[in-house]
Amino acid sequence: MxxxxxxxxxxxxxxxDPRFEDAVVQVNAFVDECRRRGALVGGHPLLKESTAKSVRVRDEQTLVTDGPFTETHxxxxxxxxxDCPTMDDAxxxxxxxxxxxxxxxxxRPVAVVPEVNNFPV
Structure with a gap:
């Protein structure tokens, strides 16, 4: 799953940042462990929220706003x-x-709907 x-x-x-090199080592070790277990499908960091756009369609009008749509801290x-056998493994x-x-x-488990998802997760 x-x-x-x-x-x-x-x-x-x-x-x-002086902490950058150590962070890269830690992240690469985690990714290597996921690969060793055959679990890694993919992943990426995201750029800051200030680079995001939100899209909504209302009354056939496309509305694009800056940043994430939800107000959150x-x-x-x-x-x-x-790709793990169980939630406990994940x-x-x-x-x-x-x-x-x-x-x-x-x-969060990913819902795979063959009728909709015609691409690999």
């Missing part, structure tokens, strides 16, 4: 998609993710 790890509120150091910083990997120590990770 596929699980999405949604990474919230992590303080991700940028290149040039949490920010989504990135994601991983894992939770175990989520606990190994270095961002769990500085933010939090929501683990």
């Amino acid at each position: 596929y699980y999405m790890l949604l990474i919230y509120n992590c303080d991700r150091p940028e290149p040039g 949490e920010h989504l910083g990135g994601y991983y998609i894992l 939770l175990e990997l989520a606990a190994l993710c270095p961002m769990a120590a500085v933010g939090h990770i929501e683990v």
